[in-house]
Amino acid sequence: MASQKDIDRTSDPETFRQEVRQFIAENFPDELKSKGNALAAVEGPATETAAQKSWREAMGSRGWGTPTWPAEYGGGGLSRKHAAILNEELAKAKAHNPIGGMGVMMFGPTLLEYGSEEQKREHIPPICRGEIRWCQGYSEPNAGSDLANLQTMAEDKGDHYLVNGQKTWTSGGQWADKCFCLVRTDRSDKHKGISFLLIDMDSPGVEVRPIQMISGMSPFCETFFDDVKVPKENLVGEEGQGWTIGKRLLQHERTNLSGGGSMARMMGASLADIAKRYVETDSDGRIADAVLRDRIADFEIRWNAFLLTARRAAQESKAQGGVSEISSVLKKVGTKLGQERAELTIEIMGLQGLGWEGEGFTQAELAGVRGWLFGKATTIYGGSTEIQNNIIAKRVLGMLDHQ
Amino acid sequence: MAVLNEEQTMLRDMAREWTTNESPVTEWRKVRASGDPQAWDASVYATMAEMGWAGIIIPEEHGGSDFGWLSAGLVVEELGKTLTASPLIATTIAASAIVLGGSDAQKAEWLPKIASGEVVATLAVDESPRHAPSKIETTVSGGTISGTKKFVHEAHGAHLFVVAAKDGLYLVPSGDGVTLHDRKLADMRNHADVEFAGAAADKLTDGGDDLLDQVLDRARVLTACEMLGMAQQVFDTTLDYLKQRVQFSQVLSTFQALQHRMADLFADLALMRSAVEGGLQAIDAGFLTSQAATIAKAEANRVLHQLSREGIQLHGGIGMTDEYDVGFYLKRARVLESSFGSTGFLKDRYARLSDY
Structure with a gap:
């Protein structure tokens, strides 16, 4: 049936x-x-x-x-x-x-591609039901943009790996049930010594410390692994295949971070509407501050061009049956414009737009301030703007590397 | 690049092949050297018309192909890449005024001749060096028109002017009462101040009160298409140059400072293309045309301005020589940036259209 x-x-x-x-x-x-x-x-x-x-x-x-x-x-x-x-x-x-969450946006699609049948049967259904939260164990104190420099070691102990090291910027680490992690299984080769390992966050030896950020929030954590035992069946793919699998996962991350549509929804009221509430308008309904009006129009024109570009990238990818080359610009452009918009919103609101807490501010104003500060992360995480520029120059434009 | 249908792909490929083989920048150098104020070759325009390009936005019943604006834009972009001088853009813009606002008789009289290439037409709006369609002093009285239009594109050789007067758009054939004063601009193309003194004028009455705005929106988008082709060419040429030029025993393209500048320009070019193609698609769809046209030209202005400057800088000293083409694009870029709306004008227009 x-x-x-x-x-x-x-x-x-x-x-x-x-x-x-x-x-x-x-x-x-x-x-x-x-x-x-x-x-x-x-x-x-x-x-x-x-x-x-x-x-x-x-x-x-x-x-x-x-x-x-x-x-x-x-x-x-x-x-x-x-x-x-x-x-x-x-x-x-x-x-x-x-x-x-990350299980849906990044880990699930990657496991469906690289995981064993047993791993898919174990991990995918709870993600689909929204029961398990995953976090990402990638960055380390000395492995940010140079991610492959990661040093967290997974030592082969026969029936399990013994993991020691430190991860950082673990988004939602304090609330996560499990972590998909890049670990080093071989010190002799920078890229081929990396493996992709799944670690239970409640394993003995895992410690999570939230990091207080400039926004006052603690969405990121430091995660310490001290003699953490991880079963061998939690290795995804082969030993040494972690860099390939890990990069594939980052593609899913970028696709999600740059989505123009979802960003547009998060942005709420238009800048012009905000400006009309906070600053004077003239008898024709125009924003009286001509400089501010010009900057809002300037922003909105470029924002529209970005939305058109996101749409075009999707149409081209569909028509070509592969990722369009302009997809490579969406993350860097979308995040930059998002930050620009947050800064412009504060400028429109004046000090009313910088409220930290307490009375005299609306929820939207307070949320805007935290969002402005949190938004500084967007051009850093998921491959910083500088890394995006390297990718565009080398992979799309064919500009040679220092070699 | 927008996703094209088969007909559009063929048209684009044909235009690309023709401009590459028959109209490379060396052809523009020959035209420039001739010193002719018309600054385009009549036999070249006849060839374009034979290929059907003059009738792309003209209905089939009037001798055109009615392929639409996206198709017209594809051709114009290719012309922009090789700086092909022709009256095609001006004539297409002028033809759109007749398509939108002409009576049946006016359409029947002019559109077939435009589609066949027999008639070259152009739009004459501005009366000062800056685009200001709200400041028009030209008047029509007793069927004759009086006023002076500044810096009219492709005025030399035009058979028909579409002229903005205080009370609407008029068709004015060249001839008695129409005098041209050549204005040589940095791009060395065809521009003239056009003085109308008692010339016969035939009003376009069917287009509604916003006919001029509608025509100008089409002018903005088609101009932006030429600019898109120029921007793409400057980018491609500059990238090629960086991959060849060796300094400090390295090709320039290995320097990260230059890689990141090119990545920024690549992103800007992507935004410009999306905006320009969005403008063409909006005209074809008849939806939010004014907003889309304003965004298209504003992005074209912003990005080509930046690219034309960076193109020179990244070429270094040889980019400033007349022997290299990149300087031509800089000079033509500024002329087009000022035409049918500078960036300041367009931002003001966008804000007005958005009620702020």
Whole structure:
């Protein structure tokens, strides 16, 4: 007998749309309308309200939080077309996808590509149900942009690895259940000595210390491994294949970090609307400060060109059946514009836009300040702007390296 | 590059092959050397018309192919790459005014001749060196037009002027009452001040109150297409040069300082292309055309300005010699940046369109 998911995959689009509508009507709690937070699954504690829990479980049971992942591992098994319908209907209902985080954005797609059958069966279904939080053990104090310089050592002890070392900038490490980690299994070769290892965060010897950032928040941690025993079956791929697998995962990360659409949604009100609330307008409704008005227009024109570029990259990639070369600019341009926008917002609001806490500020104003500061991370993580420039110059433009 | 259909791909390939083989920059050097104020070769324009390029935005019933603006833009971009001098852009812009605002009789009279290449036309709006379509003093009285238009593109050799007067757009054939004063600009192309003194003028009455804005939006986008071709060519030429030039026993392209500048320019060029193609697609779709056209020309101005400066700097001293082509692009760039809206004008227009 065909499963529900087989029916979803092949069903007529309009029938499927009706099914999605009915599912949302039956399962989506009204109190969650417009309450989605794209980063909640990464950066917030794991406490859930009853409504959040029921919505996550409903979506998870259908695999619709990971709509295009294979149904056999708990994904939705939907075609891209059906997934697009699902997204449209969720957006119309102001419903968010409650299943996200690094497991969905980065680790899952990578494990589906490189993991063993046992690993997929063990790790993918809990990601699809939103039950397990993953964190990323990549950067180290001396391995930032030069990631391959990582020194965390996994020593072969026969039936297990013994892991010692330190990771840093572990996003959401204090809330994570598991960590996908790049470790060194061989000191003799910089790149081929790296392996991709999965580590339980509650293993003895794992210690996590949140780092307080300039935003006042602690979304990143230091993670220490002190004689941590990791079973051999937690190695993904072969020993020494970690750099290849790890880079593949970064491609998934960049794709997610640069998405113009999701950034646009996070940005909320237009700069012009903000300006009209905070600064004077003249009798024609124009922003009276001509310099500020010019800078807002200047920003919005470039922002529009960026959105058009994100759209074009997607269209080209689809038409070519491969990643379009302009995709390489999206991360650096999108993050720079996001920072520029945050700075311009503060300039529009004046000191009212720099409130840290207490009375006299709206929630949006306070959130804006923390977002402005947190946003400084965007041009550093996921391959800094400088690393993006290296990639564009060498891989896209064919400019030679120092060799 | 926008995703093209088969017809558009063929058109683009044909244009690229023709400009590469028949109209490289050396052809522009010959035209420039001739000193002719018309600054384009009539036989070259006849060839373009034979290939169907003069009728790309003209309906089939009037002798065109009606391929649309994205198609027109593909051809114009290729012309921009090799600095091909022709009245194609000016004529296409002028033709759009007749398509949008002409009566059946006006369309039947002019569009077939434009599509066949027999008639060269151009748009005459500005009365000062800066684009200011709200400051027009030209008037029409008793069917004759009086006023002076400044720096009209491709005025020498034009058979028909589409002229902005206080109360709308008019068709004014060259001849009695139309006098040209040559204005030689740094790009050495075809520009003239055009004095209208009692010339016969035939109003375009079917386009609505915003006809001039609609035509200018098309002028902005098509100009941006020429600029896109120029920007792409400057980028490609500069990249090639950096990969060949050796200093300190290394090819320049190995220096990270230069790699990162090229990466920045590559990103800007990507934004410019998206904006320009977005403008063409908006005209074809008839949706948010003014916003899209403003974004297209503003991005074209910003990016070509930057690229034309960096192109010279990255070539070093030889980039400043007349023997190298890159200087031509700098000079043409500034003329086009000022035409149909400087960056300041366009930002103001974008803000107005967005109600702030």
